[in-house]
Structure formats: C-alpha cells, structure tokens
Amino acid sequence: MSLVLHLPALQVVLPLISAPLAVLLRHGGVAFAVVTAAAWAAFACAIGLWLQVGQAEGGVISYHIGSWPPPWGIEYRVDRLASFVLLLVSGMAALVLPYSRASIEREIPRELHYLYYAMFGLCLTGLLGITITGDAFNIFVFLEISSLSTYVLIALGRDRRALAAAYRYLIMGSIGATFIVIGIGFLYLMTGTLNLVDMAERLRTIESSRPVLAALAFITVGVSLKLALFPLHQWLPNAYTYAPSAATAFLAATATKVSVYVLIRFWFSVFGESLVFHKLPLPQILLLLSLAAMFAASFTAIFQDNLKRLFAYSSVGQMGYITLGMSFDSVNGLDAAILHLFNHGITKAAIFLLIGGLVLGLAKPGAVLPTPTFDRLAGLAKRMPFTCFGIVLAGLSLIGVPGTAGFISKWYLILAAMEAGKFWIVGAILLSSLLAVVYVWRFVEVAYFKPAPEGSVRQEAPLSMLIPAWLLVIGTIWFGLDTSFTVGTATEAALQLVRVGK
Amino acid sequence: MLEHFSHIVTVFLLVAGLFIVIARGNLIKKLVGLSILQTSVYLLYIAPGKLLGGTAPILAPQLSVYSNPLPHVLILTAIVVGVATLALGLALAVRIREAYDTIEEDEILALDHAADAREGS
Amino acid sequence: MTALQLAFVIPLLGAVGIVLAGRSPNLRESITLATAVLLFGTVLQLLEPVLAGARPELVLFEILPGLNIAFKVEPLGMLFGLIASGLWIVNSVYSIGYMRGNDEKNQTRFYVCFALSLASALAIAFAGNLLTLFLFYEVLTLMTYPLVTHAGTDKARAGGRTYLAILMGTSILFLLPAVIYVWHVAGTTDFTAGGILPAGMDSGLVSVLLALFMFGIGKAALMPFHRWLPAAMVAPTPVSALLHAVAVVKAGVFSVVKVVVYVFGLDQLTGATDWLIAISGFTIVAASIVALHADNLKRRLAYSTVSQLSYIVLAAALIAPLSIVGAALHIATHAFAKITLFFTAGAIYTAAHKTEVSQLDGIGKRMPWTMAAFTIGALSLIGIPPLAGFVSKWFILMSAAEGGHFLAVAVLIVSTLLNAAYFLPIVHAAFFKPLSAEDEHHPHGEAPLPMVLALMTTAIGTIALFFFSAPLLRLVQPLVAS
Structure with missing residues (x-):
C-alpha cells in the first residue's frame, strides 16, 4: 500500500494539521479529540517506521519531501536511533493527552483548553520533526516550532510564577536556538549544503578548519542549553515546577531527550568521532x-x-x-x-x-x-x-x-x-x-x-x-x-x- | 579589513545582542537584545550569498553570474521565527506586568523568592 | 508446573490472598499459614533430586543480552531454602500470637511484606547467577524496610533509615560494581563450581574484588557495616526472629559463601583472604564484647548475631573444604538457635512487657518453658554438645587448626568464652534469682500458646539437629566434592 511509503511524512504532518484544526474548532472537547487522534496516529506511524527500519536497506529509510532528491530537496531520514526517539515522543504524547483531559480541568480555565491542545499538537510536531528530518535548517525550524509552543504550554500554568518561568525559558531557549542556527550557518558556508549526510561527507575533506570547529562549539553550546546541561539548566526547575502537570510530564520525557538526540546526531553523524573526540577537549x-x-x-x-x-x-x-x-x-x-x-x-x-x-x-x-x-x-x-x-x-x-x-x-x-x-x-x-x-x-x-x-x-x-x-x-x-x-x-x-x- | 566588513558587523551585533540579554534586567530590553542577536544571524547567512555583480537567479542567456538565493529563503523563515518569538515574548511581558505589576527581573525574582519562602514554611 | 516455579508462585499468590483477605484477620492468618506450609512442602520436593545430584533449573527471561534471570538449585541454596521456608511456618504461628497479643497496627501490610520477603529470600537461595542474586538481594532489602519501620514512630523511622542507608549504600557502592566487573572480565555471571574468574588474575585485583563483595554484601554484617542489624531491632519481634536472625542475615552470609565457592573458586583465593580472616575475627570478638554490655535483650541478641555471622564469613575465608562445610552447617544451626532466642525475647515482651536483661530476675519460675528454650538456644550458640551449634563450630575449629590459622583458633576460643559470658548470666538470673519486689505484684504467666509452641519447636529442632546432622552433611558435601 502506498500510504505505508509515506509514513515519514505522515509522522509529522498529522499532528501539524491537528494543531490549527484545534484552534479553528475553538472547543475544548473537540480539540482534545482531534489532537489525541493525531497523536495516536503519530504513534502508529512511529511503530510502522520502527518496523520498516528493520527491513530497510542499510537500516535507513530516506524519504524525499516533494520527491526532490537530496541534497537539493529536504530529506526525511529514519535510522534506528531516530525511530527509537520517534517512538518515545509519540508514545508519550499518546499517553499524556488522554491524561490531560482530567488534569487540566482544574489547572487551566476552560475557555483556554482548545489552545492547550493546539499547543500540544504543535509541540509534538516540532519534536517529531526535529527527530525525523535530515536537513540542518529544518532542524532549526522544527526546534523553534516546538520551543515556542512549549513556552506557551508552560505559561498556561495557573501560578503567576509560570509566566516568569516561561519568559526565562523563552530567553534562554532563543539564545540556544540562535547558537544552533549560527553553527548551522557556519557549516553551510563551509560545505554549501544543508543535508546532513551530504554535509558529513563534505566535512571529511575540510575537517579541522576553524569555522568547522566554531560550528561544533556553537551547536554544542546551543543544544546544551536546550537539554539543560549543567550549568545551563537554570530555566528548567521553575519551568517544570509551574507548568501544568501534563505539560511537565510530556516535556520532561521528550523535550530534553530530543535535544540529546540532536547532539548525538551532530556529533556522531555530522562532525564525526575523530573531530569531536580528538580535536577539541x-x-x-x-x-x-x-x-x-x-x-x-x-x-x-x-x-x-x-x-x-x-x-x-x-x-x-x-x-x-x-x-x-x-x-x-x-x-x-x-x-x-x-x-x-x-x-x-x-x-x-x-x-x-x-x-x-x-x-x-x-x-x-x-x-x-x-x-x-x-x-x-x-x-x-x-x-x-x-x-x-x-x-x-x-x-x-x-x-x-x-x-x-x-x-x-x-x-x-x-x-x-x-x-x-x-x-x-x-x-x-x-x-x-x-x-x-x-x-x-x-x-x-x-x-x-x-x-x-x-x-x-x-x-x-x-x-x-x-x-x-x-x-x-x-x-x-x-x-x-x-x-x-x-x-x-x-x-x-x-x-x-x-x-x-x- | 574591509573585506571582512560584514563579518565584523555580524560579530558586533551578536555580542551586543547577547550582552543586552544578559546584562539588562528589564524584560522589554532583554527582548530587544534578543532581536539584535537574531539579526546578526540574518547577516551571517545573507552576506556571503551575495556575489559582486551577481544578479537574481534568472535563467537568461545574457546573465551568467548570480547570487545564491537559498540563504534568502532560509532567512525569510528565520525572520518569521524571530517575529514569532518577539511577539510571544512581548505577550508574556504584558501578562507578567499584569500579574506582578513590574517588568524588572530583579523585582520579579524577589517576589518569587518571597512566595517560595511562604510555601516552604 | 515444576516445584521450582511453584516455590515462587506460592508466596506471591499468598501475598495476593493476604491483601484480599485483609478485612478478615482469621482468614488472612489462615492464608499465611497455608502458604507457609505449602511452600515448605514444595521446597521439600526439591530436596530429593538435589540429594541425588540433580540441579533443577529455571530460566525466566533474558534481562540483558547473555544475562538471564535464572535459578538453579544447588546444595547450599537447598539448605538455605529449606531453613527459610521451614522456619516460616513456625514463625507464622508465632507471629499470630505476637501480633494479636500486642495489638499491632497495619497487620495486613505486615503479612504481605513478610510473604514477599520470604519469596525474595528463596529467590536468593536458588539464584543461578550473580545478577539474579543481586536483583533479589535488593528486593529483599526493600521488602523488609516496611517491616522495620512498622511502628511508624520516629525511632522506627530512624532505624529504618539506618537500615536502608547501610544495606542500600553498601550494595550499590560495592556489590554492584563487583557484579559488573565480574561480568566485564569473565563474560558471565553464572555460578559455576570452581569459579568463573579467568585464571591468573592479579592477586591484588582478586583481593580488591573480594573486598568489594564482602563489604558489598552488607547483609553479612561485617564490621564496620553492621549497624543496620541493631537498628533493625525496632521491628516487631517476629521480624527480628525470622528475618534478622534467619532470612535476611543468612541471605547475606549465604551470598558470601556462594561468591567464594562459585565465583572465585577456592583455588583462586589462596592467599587472598588473610585480611578477611582478620576482619571477620575482629567482628566476632568486638560484637561479642558489645553484646556483653547491652542491657536490652534484643540488642544483645542482635550483636550476638553480628558475631555469629562472622563465624560463617571466617569459615568461608579459611577456604578449606572442611571450613566451607562448617560455614554451610553454621547457617543452619545458628538459624535454629537464634530464632529460638528471639522467640523467647518476644514471648517475654508479650507476657511480661520486659525488654531489658536486668529485669529478668526470677522470670524462669513464671515462664519455665520459655526460659528452658532460651537456655537451649544459648547453650547451642556457645557450642556445647549435644546441641546443634557444637557441630558447625567443631568443623570450623578443626579446619582452622588444620590450616594453621592460629589467629582464627584463638578468636573462636575467646568468642566461645564471651558467648558464655553474655548468655549464662541471663539463664542464671532467670532461674536462680528471686523476683524483684515490684514484680511480685504483677503476676503473669507464659506468653500466648502459639508463641510457646513455636519457641518449643525450634528449641527441639536445635537439639534434633545435633543428632541428625548426617543428612545435612550429606546435602552440603557436594559443595566441596570437586
């Protein structure tokens, strides 16, 4: 069946559609149904992809968005690690969403419920997108989608400290994202490509030039901010404490974990071991x-x-x-x-x-x-x-x-x-x-x-x-x-x- | 020196932006700094895409040198992201003003600590 | 289902039944008793095949690639399993009398945790590899913790904290890295006769690894990690009796013997255990001296246990075939004697509300059966024939003398004297001193019947083990046959 071939796209698109739908419908119950259905569908996609990776040639599924072949078009690339993280993220969403219904009842004013679900859908989209994409700039875009919706989710907490926590996270998160995009910019300048696989190949020839090392440093610091590596973790405790319970659970399980995934991806798949582990301390x-x-x-x-x-x-x-x-x-x-x-x-x-x-x-x-x-x-x-x-x-x-x-x-x-x-x-x-x-x-x-x-x-x-x-x-x-x-x-x-x- | 002009401007904006974000306690000023920081990124991408004498990428026999259009496209996206971030940040600042009656970070922190201490006891 | 599977299923089902029957105490206690009897019967079924040389196995599942949660019944585990499950029956009878006699709260939680603790102890006894042993070792700690803090008072919580901190701390800090290191160098953690460590390991490294194991197995209460045992005495007496004289502490020394025999192998250890002999010797003497000064009866018994446990560690450290047999036997003989003593302590508390040694003057006249049992237990621990304690002590002493470990011999003799010094005055006071004037006005008799029955049973067992030690010997002989 052809639908099976498009699982990588569906993985991201389904939650992406659910979010604006939730906003348009403006009703808490319906929004809940739509986003939950999308999350379960995403979970099903993730299971499907996990199975497909096992049979794929070389253990990698490469999906070309709009049929533009990489490195020109955007590639979605699922390997073992990506499929594992996709499972974690979508599985968490599938579990946390049903939980949300009763949980936000007393935490968030009822007229805002549909926005909560919309933001949840967007956050899920972003996290899945980061994981699945094989394009460096795409990572940044999805990162921002997930981050912006996360700030809103945290700010929905009922304590006013939630607002301050969300604001602090917004500042720290944006600095991190900017660092990442600067790093990606350097890599693009040095290699002329944004496709991660292509980039990795081209990097082998110019490994230790200064801009590449700078890129490595910027990306590492930027991602470390997002994954709350000590001592860049100050945003985390208050954000987790004052966000709505369901949002805290989802973020704790996925947001920092996806950031770890990004770091692993850049270190091992793009820069390569020798550069990361031997050139810099x-x-x-x-x-x-x-x-x-x-x-x-x-x-x-x-x-x-x-x-x-x-x-x-x-x-x-x-x-x-x-x-x-x-x-x-x-x-x-x-x-x-x-x-x-x-x-x-x-x-x-x-x-x-x-x-x-x-x-x-x-x-x-x-x-x-x-x-x-x-x-x-x-x-x-x-x-x-x-x-x-x-x-x-x-x-x-x-x-x-x-x-x-x-x-x-x-x-x-x-x-x-x-x-x-x-x-x-x-x-x-x-x-x-x-x-x-x-x-x-x-x-x-x-x-x-x-x-x-x-x-x-x-x-x-x-x-x-x-x-x-x-x-x-x-x-x-x-x-x-x-x-x-x-x-x-x-x-x-x-x-x-x-x-x-x- | 002059050939690195755009880079020098980029670095200046980057450092200036970062400095404002870190050193200023006013929530609005912080957002201004963040925008400046993001602007440096726009420059970082776009400046190297321009070739002297290059034109827009139009397939025509008389044009042979043209600038890379991709950075423009990328930065268009980044600008959108930047605007969204700024908007959300301002919205949060407004809500914080309503809830705390201040937009100075140290005053907010003081209020938060007081609240934490009340809960702890 | 095989007997081995049943041995785990029965206590688990029992625990579920106890929870369900929580509202009706009679039904709940019947379930506990029935579970205990059934369990003992099941374990007993394993005895014959094991004696015949079979080693029943059970692989549950693969927890890590190449590493299974697996069970394998061998003689030492068989012995431990029999003791733990057999004494559980007696202890259940006793518990019923004690818990009702003292009106304890949260009795359902008590019986459930008890059943689960027993299941974990059996799992340790039958563990087929180090990982399984470690897994249930930790589970046992967690299952007994609620029993220790049972009273819920500040004192109980503080005791529970010490208990958990030492047992958890040592096992995570020392035992876990030791287990992983064995896996790292040997590629397996299966218990195999003759050891699994690669031949020719550096002897310094062997010593360090042995130290990690010996101190990591905090349940063996080697000094300086013995404090949890006295701390655990805040628990109700049945817990102290079965768990902190038999199941938990024996799980500790059992693990010690098992590691020495099946992970290191006696040959590998030659010359690497001198420090262990010294430390266990020190523990024996030092704990006995503390016991001598303890006025609280349960505390005195606890320190006596610390000391007696180190007999077994000492025996294992002697790494001679004879001493290993002695260690195995001592697990059995000490279990019977010490549970008897704890039973009597609980009976005295229930009947007379007395906890201190100095209050026991003349109590033998009012509780003759209880104090007779106490005397039997005490004499067995001192090592006087015809009581069980003599047999195991004899083996250890012989092997120490044979191996020329005169330090060990000296320790054994000194500690025997100390044992006599802290037990015999109690016997003397109970039977030959007059009741104090105040006690005259507070008449009381024996403790409730279930308790007296239980403590008489184990006391008789202590005598019987001396005369029927041959089957025990036949069981543990294969340990050192190769």
Missing part, C-alpha cells in the same frame, strides 16, 4: 559537567520542599548520566546514553503524571490547587495508595534498583566506564545514585510512615489519570526485566552511529 568538558550535574543537581534536589521541583532538579542530575555516557566515545557509552534517554523519559513522565494526580487529591473541592510541599504529604499513602506506590516504583528506577529500567542504563554506563578504565567514574556514578536514594526516600518516609492528618478520606486521582501513569510505571518495571526491545534497539542504534561516524 569536548569529551573532557562534557565529562566534568555531567559529573557536576549528577552531584550538584541531585544534591540540590534533596533540599527541595516542593515535590515537583525536587524531581525537576533530579531531571537535571539524570541528564548528567546521559551526557556522561556520550562522553566515553564507546559503543557501550553511547548505548547507555540512548538507553537512559528512553528509560529516564518514561520514568520521569510517570512520576510527573502521578504528581499531577497527587495535587488533585490534595485539593479541597472548589479551592485553589495546593503546591505539593512535603508538609502536605504526610500519610498520603493511605489516601492515595496507587499514586504513592507508583511514585515509589518509579523512584526506584531513578535510583537504579535492579528490576527497574534505570538499572539497565546504569549497568551499561558502569560497563562503559570500566571499559575505559576509569574506575573513579564508576565510584562517582554509584555515589550519585545514593543521592537519589535520599530524595526518593524523603517522599517514602513522609507519605508512608508519617501519620495522616485527622479526618482525611481516601481520594484517589481519577482513573483517566491513573491509567496512563500506571502504564508508564509498569513500563519502567517491564523495561527493567525484559530489555530485548530497549537494549536491542539502543545497541543497534549505537553501532549504526559509530559505524557511520568513523
């Missing part, structure tokens, strides 16, 4: 910043009173593991980065989804939603057993307890460090895991072993919120036990990248 810098993130951000997380902000800081720390994996320049290291990208994505999304339900459970009927600070959580496990238990399970995955997804990524990360002979890094990884134990256990002690205030009744989050969240919780356990999908895909992707990057 980039890996060393990345290594140190990752370690700083793992310790400083996790340490800060311990002292947060707001549960949402606690896990936001934890995200910064966990991004450190991903970038640490990249800095090793080995298949196992890259494997660890890709695995953790996925595993941490589902884990953190589960936690933020559950916190969204938790906030609803804390609220008194009709009153303003409270902030999930620790003093309000005492004895919560009695009132919301499923929510709390879910957070504990996902928290175990953050720690890296065996049997959870987080353990698998940590295993590969440590293996990579051992391979590199850097045993002190092994120690650092393990020590920083202990910090995660501390902040997760703060929650456990308060929720389970502190007496609940008098007169509290059992009040679980609505099922439409619990089910998506618990699917993800089950996912974190499932991918900790049966790893054939995650490890298989990540290893294949890492091998493909390294083979091309040589």
Whole structure:
C-alpha cells in the first residue's frame, strides 16, 4: 500500500494539521479529540517506521519531501536511533493527552483548553520533526516550532510564577536556538549544503578548519542549553515546577531527550568521532559537567520542599548520566546514553503524571490547587495508595534498583566506564545514585510512615489519570526485566552511529 | 579589513545582542537584545550569498553570474521565527506586568523568592 | 508446573490472598499459614533430586543480552531454602500470637511484606547467577524496610533509615560494581563450581574484588557495616526472629559463601583472604564484647548475631573444604538457635512487657518453658554438645587448626568464652534469682500458646539437629566434592 511509503511524512504532518484544526474548532472537547487522534496516529506511524527500519536497506529509510532528491530537496531520514526517539515522543504524547483531559480541568480555565491542545499538537510536531528530518535548517525550524509552543504550554500554568518561568525559558531557549542556527550557518558556508549526510561527507575533506570547529562549539553550546546541561539548566526547575502537570510530564520525557538526540546526531553523524573526540577537549568538558550535574543537581534536589521541583532538579542530575555516557566515545557509552534517554523519559513522565494526580487529591473541592510541599504529604499513602506506590516504583528506577529500567542504563554506563578504565567514574556514578536514594526516600518516609492528618478520606486521582501513569510505571518495571526491545534497539542504534561516524 | 566588513558587523551585533540579554534586567530590553542577536544571524547567512555583480537567479542567456538565493529563503523563515518569538515574548511581558505589576527581573525574582519562602514554611 | 516455579508462585499468590483477605484477620492468618506450609512442602520436593545430584533449573527471561534471570538449585541454596521456608511456618504461628497479643497496627501490610520477603529470600537461595542474586538481594532489602519501620514512630523511622542507608549504600557502592566487573572480565555471571574468574588474575585485583563483595554484601554484617542489624531491632519481634536472625542475615552470609565457592573458586583465593580472616575475627570478638554490655535483650541478641555471622564469613575465608562445610552447617544451626532466642525475647515482651536483661530476675519460675528454650538456644550458640551449634563450630575449629590459622583458633576460643559470658548470666538470673519486689505484684504467666509452641519447636529442632546432622552433611558435601 502506498500510504505505508509515506509514513515519514505522515509522522509529522498529522499532528501539524491537528494543531490549527484545534484552534479553528475553538472547543475544548473537540480539540482534545482531534489532537489525541493525531497523536495516536503519530504513534502508529512511529511503530510502522520502527518496523520498516528493520527491513530497510542499510537500516535507513530516506524519504524525499516533494520527491526532490537530496541534497537539493529536504530529506526525511529514519535510522534506528531516530525511530527509537520517534517512538518515545509519540508514545508519550499518546499517553499524556488522554491524561490531560482530567488534569487540566482544574489547572487551566476552560475557555483556554482548545489552545492547550493546539499547543500540544504543535509541540509534538516540532519534536517529531526535529527527530525525523535530515536537513540542518529544518532542524532549526522544527526546534523553534516546538520551543515556542512549549513556552506557551508552560505559561498556561495557573501560578503567576509560570509566566516568569516561561519568559526565562523563552530567553534562554532563543539564545540556544540562535547558537544552533549560527553553527548551522557556519557549516553551510563551509560545505554549501544543508543535508546532513551530504554535509558529513563534505566535512571529511575540510575537517579541522576553524569555522568547522566554531560550528561544533556553537551547536554544542546551543543544544546544551536546550537539554539543560549543567550549568545551563537554570530555566528548567521553575519551568517544570509551574507548568501544568501534563505539560511537565510530556516535556520532561521528550523535550530534553530530543535535544540529546540532536547532539548525538551532530556529533556522531555530522562532525564525526575523530573531530569531536580528538580535536577539541569536548569529551573532557562534557565529562566534568555531567559529573557536576549528577552531584550538584541531585544534591540540590534533596533540599527541595516542593515535590515537583525536587524531581525537576533530579531531571537535571539524570541528564548528567546521559551526557556522561556520550562522553566515553564507546559503543557501550553511547548505548547507555540512548538507553537512559528512553528509560529516564518514561520514568520521569510517570512520576510527573502521578504528581499531577497527587495535587488533585490534595485539593479541597472548589479551592485553589495546593503546591505539593512535603508538609502536605504526610500519610498520603493511605489516601492515595496507587499514586504513592507508583511514585515509589518509579523512584526506584531513578535510583537504579535492579528490576527497574534505570538499572539497565546504569549497568551499561558502569560497563562503559570500566571499559575505559576509569574506575573513579564508576565510584562517582554509584555515589550519585545514593543521592537519589535520599530524595526518593524523603517522599517514602513522609507519605508512608508519617501519620495522616485527622479526618482525611481516601481520594484517589481519577482513573483517566491513573491509567496512563500506571502504564508508564509498569513500563519502567517491564523495561527493567525484559530489555530485548530497549537494549536491542539502543545497541543497534549505537553501532549504526559509530559505524557511520568513523 | 574591509573585506571582512560584514563579518565584523555580524560579530558586533551578536555580542551586543547577547550582552543586552544578559546584562539588562528589564524584560522589554532583554527582548530587544534578543532581536539584535537574531539579526546578526540574518547577516551571517545573507552576506556571503551575495556575489559582486551577481544578479537574481534568472535563467537568461545574457546573465551568467548570480547570487545564491537559498540563504534568502532560509532567512525569510528565520525572520518569521524571530517575529514569532518577539511577539510571544512581548505577550508574556504584558501578562507578567499584569500579574506582578513590574517588568524588572530583579523585582520579579524577589517576589518569587518571597512566595517560595511562604510555601516552604 | 515444576516445584521450582511453584516455590515462587506460592508466596506471591499468598501475598495476593493476604491483601484480599485483609478485612478478615482469621482468614488472612489462615492464608499465611497455608502458604507457609505449602511452600515448605514444595521446597521439600526439591530436596530429593538435589540429594541425588540433580540441579533443577529455571530460566525466566533474558534481562540483558547473555544475562538471564535464572535459578538453579544447588546444595547450599537447598539448605538455605529449606531453613527459610521451614522456619516460616513456625514463625507464622508465632507471629499470630505476637501480633494479636500486642495489638499491632497495619497487620495486613505486615503479612504481605513478610510473604514477599520470604519469596525474595528463596529467590536468593536458588539464584543461578550473580545478577539474579543481586536483583533479589535488593528486593529483599526493600521488602523488609516496611517491616522495620512498622511502628511508624520516629525511632522506627530512624532505624529504618539506618537500615536502608547501610544495606542500600553498601550494595550499590560495592556489590554492584563487583557484579559488573565480574561480568566485564569473565563474560558471565553464572555460578559455576570452581569459579568463573579467568585464571591468573592479579592477586591484588582478586583481593580488591573480594573486598568489594564482602563489604558489598552488607547483609553479612561485617564490621564496620553492621549497624543496620541493631537498628533493625525496632521491628516487631517476629521480624527480628525470622528475618534478622534467619532470612535476611543468612541471605547475606549465604551470598558470601556462594561468591567464594562459585565465583572465585577456592583455588583462586589462596592467599587472598588473610585480611578477611582478620576482619571477620575482629567482628566476632568486638560484637561479642558489645553484646556483653547491652542491657536490652534484643540488642544483645542482635550483636550476638553480628558475631555469629562472622563465624560463617571466617569459615568461608579459611577456604578449606572442611571450613566451607562448617560455614554451610553454621547457617543452619545458628538459624535454629537464634530464632529460638528471639522467640523467647518476644514471648517475654508479650507476657511480661520486659525488654531489658536486668529485669529478668526470677522470670524462669513464671515462664519455665520459655526460659528452658532460651537456655537451649544459648547453650547451642556457645557450642556445647549435644546441641546443634557444637557441630558447625567443631568443623570450623578443626579446619582452622588444620590450616594453621592460629589467629582464627584463638578468636573462636575467646568468642566461645564471651558467648558464655553474655548468655549464662541471663539463664542464671532467670532461674536462680528471686523476683524483684515490684514484680511480685504483677503476676503473669507464659506468653500466648502459639508463641510457646513455636519457641518449643525450634528449641527441639536445635537439639534434633545435633543428632541428625548426617543428612545435612550429606546435602552440603557436594559443595566441596570437586
């Protein structure tokens, strides 16, 4: 069937159409239906592409937009890594959207609901576009689409601090995007092409000229801003804390992860290993910043009173593991980065989804939603057993307890460090895991072993919120036990990248 | 020196823009800086696309030297993006003014810290 | 379904049943008991094939390429599995008396976590490779944590924090890298007789790796990582009895023996264990001295456990066939004796509300059965025939003397004296000192019947193990046969 051949285009176009439709229809319920349908369709496309990549020649699907052959036309290019990230992003959207319905009911004024869905659709479009495109400038355009809609999503939060957080993210994000486009400009000037594959080939001949190194530096810094690499993460904690719960979950699972994908794409597929790892001290810098993130951000997380902000800081720390994996320049290291990208994505999304339900459970009927600070959580496990238990399970995955997804990524990360002979890094990884134990256990002690205030009744989050969240919780356990999908895909992707990057 | 003229202007705009974004506390001024920063990008792309004596890319026997049109197209997109960013930034600034009664960053931060402290206790 | 599969399914189903029956205590406790009996029966079915030389296996799934969650029953695991599941029956009877007698809260959570802890302990016993062992080692920690903090008081939470911090901390910091390193150099983590490490590994490296394992297995309570065990004593006594005298701590020393025998292999370790003998020897003596000064009965028992666990580590560190047999036997004999002692401590608390050693004057007259059982347990730990403790101690002592480890011999003799010093005064006070004037006015009898029955059973078991140690020996002999 011919439709199957156009999956790469459909992947992006379907959510893209859904967004203006949602605006035109101006009705929360209809907009919800349209965007959710588009997200599910996108998820179906991603599954289809994932299957197709396995059979494609050379493990790559190349789709020519408008039938213009690359390097003249825009190419959509799906390899193992891209298909993996597409699955993550569209799958998250497919889960978070049904959750949104009940969640934004009390977080966003009803007349703005259709805009929320429109922005969600656009954000999804942007993230999918970044992942699938094989054109450098296209990456920038999609990046801006996703970023602008993200700023709006954050600003929809009901606290006024959401506005300030969105504004700060807008400034930082725009600087990052501008840096990326400057880097792409240098590359274009030096190679005369925007197609990533073509660019990579032409770069081999002029590798170490100064503009290319400048391009590498600009792109790395720009993307690092977007992926919240320590110390460029200041925009993240407040943005995650004050955005609507559903938006937080979606962004935590996808936005920073797609940025990691962009960095991997540029480093391994465009610049190539020898340039990135041998000409500039980039890996060393990345290594140190990752370690700083793992310790400083996790340490800060311990002292947060707001549960949402606690896990936001934890995200910064966990991004450190991903970038640490990249800095090793080995298949196992890259494997660890890709695995953790996925595993941490589902884990953190589960936690933020559950916190969204938790906030609803804390609220008194009709009153303003409270902030999930620790003093309000005492004895919560009695009132919301499923929510709390879910957070504990996902928290175990953050720690890296065996049997959870987080353990698998940590295993590969440590293996990579051992391979590199850097045993002190092994120690650092393990020590920083202990910090995660501390902040997760703060929650456990308060929720389970502190007496609940008098007169509290059992009040679980609505099922439409619990089910998506618990699917993800089950996912974190499932991918900790049966790893054939995650490890298989990540290893294949890492091998493909390294083979091309040589 | 003169042959790098456009580059010098580009770098100047870039640094100036970045400086304003970082050093100024007023939300509107920050957006001005951001726009200047983005303008430097437009120049970075377009200037090298122009050939002295080149014309628009029209297929005609008497014209043999023409400028690369692609950067123009790219920058058209980038300008749109820049305008959208500016618009959204201004809209946020307006909402912030309504919510906080100020558009000075340090005052907003002070209000936020006060709110955080209230919640923490 | 094979017996091995059933051994995991039964406690899980039991846990589900307990949750469902949460509202009706009688039904819930019946389910607990039935689960325990069924489980023991199932584990018992495995005994005969294992004795006959078979090694039942079960591969659940591949967790990482080339690395399975797999189980394989070998003699040592069989022994541990039998003890844990067998004593669970007795302990369940005891728990019912204790939990009701003391009106504890959250009893459903208690029984569920108990069943799951037992399942994890069995999974550790039957683990076929290091990764599986590590997985369930962590699960066991997590499952027992709610039992430790059961009371929910500040003291319980603080105890739980210490418990978790040390067990989680050591396992993540030391055990995990050790497991990954083994995988890194050996390409496998399957337990194989004779060890899996490549021959000719640098002896310094072997020592470091051994240290990672020994300190990483925090459940073996080697000093300086022993503090969690006294901290865990805030838990209800049945937890201290089965989990912190048998299942959890034995999972620790069991892992130690398993790693020594099946990962390193006795040959690989020659000359690399002198430091371990010293540290375990130190732990034995130091913990005994602390026990001597502890007035709280459960605390004294806890430090006695720390000391006794190091007997097993010491035996493993002697790396002689005879000492490994001694280590395996001591897992069994100490389990029976120590659970008896904890049972009596719980019985005293329930009947007389006493927790301190100094309050026990004359209590033997009011609780003769309980204190008789206490005496049997204590004598077994000291190592006096005809009690089980003598057998295992004899093996360890013989092997130490044979190997010329005079430090070890000295430690064993000194600790025997110390054991006597901290146990016999209690026996003496209970039976031969008069009741204090205040106690005269607070009459009480024995603890509830289920508790007395339970502690008598294990006390008799302690005697029986001495006379019927031959089957045990036959079971563990293949450990060192090759």
